[in-house]
Amino acid sequence: MSLAGKTLFISGGSRGIGLAIALRAARDGANVTIAAKTAEPHPKLPGTIYTAAEEIEKAGGKAMPVLCDIREEAQVGAAVEKTVETFGGIDICINNASAINLTGTLATDMKRYDLMHQINTRGTFLVSKMCIQHLKLAANPHILNLAPPLDMQAKWFKNHVAYTMAKFGMSMCTLGMSAEFARDGIAVNSLWPLTAIDTAAVRNLLGGEAVASMSRSPQIMADAAHAILTRPSRETTGNFFIDEEVLRAEGVTDFSVYAPGATGPLAGDFFVPDEVFERTDTKVARTFG
Template sequence: MSLKGKTLFISGGSRGIGLAIALRAARDGANVTIAAKTAEPHPKLPGTIYTAAEEIEKAGGKALPVLCDIREEGQVAEAVEKTVAAFGGIDVCVNNASAIQLTGTLQTDMKRFDLMHQINTRGTFLVSKMCISHLKLAENPHILNLAPPLDMEAKWFKHHVAYTMAKFGMSMCTLGMSAEFAKDGIAVNSLWPLTAIDTAAVRNLLGGDAVAAQSRSADIMADAAHAIVSRPSREATGNFYIDEEVLRAEGVTDFSKYAPGATGPLAGDFFVPDEVFARSGTQVKGLF
């Protein structure tokens, strides 16, 4: 199913997984709003909302770059209004924006605690809330949260409880809103990677080049996201999807293109339940 003519509102999509999802949709001829706060080049991070828009246009889509801090209610409302004015509505809301810091309780200052919860949990709630009235008018409306399965094991909390709480807050938005808006036909799902994904976060915060070499490209998440939001919204909601499992269900058997330079097992990601690793056809080790 093509996303041609569909409109995606993506938070934090100026780089990484968010941009990859935008480019995959653009190849279908979709309209994409990039709602992010990077307007000027960052010394350590690639991309701005404007370079992302250029890439989307080159890929075959239409782009609307909007400077937006999703912590600010007024800015989110304005970004949504601009999207509807430009493209006539919203079909897909992708909550991609996220903040991370992997520190224990005593090492986590409250400013960083607040940032993670404001962007991850509150931001997901706010962006979804602002999009829902427009999604109700769409033919096949989807909200997709880049959030993990709710695997309530202590091992995911003990080393970075503040971050885990913030990410699981996004997952609880999926759990609650999928039931709340089922009657409206709005699908609300989560998507999470089986393995580490080669992004700026991995290179700058989670192990550098060594872990990046054991990671897959963001394209696997983009392809999985495309498959999910192309499904009938009334038939696919309330799920905590894993990227590889989504694509295997679509008939993909060869995943080597997503990690062409990797040798040996890949690095498994956070928050993936043990049973998912056990049934996977991919060798993983060195879990974060």
């Protein structure tokens, strides 16, 4: 139940959920490549690849920050090869990088449409593709996509069809690659939160402080990811995991630590199927659907 000595390749892990996953692995003594675009501090977004690397090292892991735009095939290939040269291989690929724009069809310009599809769907496909040849050599290889269950209801499409298409593209990578590489023993799974997670996206795009106060911390996703990534890869593939359900299966019963300031129902996240909400004991307001 440890990631000690394992090497993780994480796209877009300079902040938020990606960084939380990296830090959880670092506490085990893992090696982490942070492959992201943020080299200089952003006025509205915390963290760079270099500050993330410092935090990983302080947490007990080894870190390599790599400036990488996952839309560029050559950059992804170079980042993967540098990871293998530095750490000796790749055990885990985390497709965390994502772009969001919650606009309807007529309000979505094609530049933004292309950006979401290039980062979300194409980026997940490309990063996975580049890592797979090395994952085939690993003892317990995993690909984990931060992508939702394929809940094909019109309500998830009608207000932001372009974003939903791009996000579900990541999920379809899980569906297809889990079957394609099952014989190789590579686990390919998705992980998605039951509730909103207090990240820059929530604070800047999805309701600000009001929704942030109804959100859980990224640590719940990090703990759920850790639980998945330490399971046998041949027995754990093709799943669309929900963070709380993963941790309940691990014996966790007290989730208050992940939202210590919440006084009422938490905000349910996008794309969570109705049946998931119905089987949880957590008080959740269906804020996004």
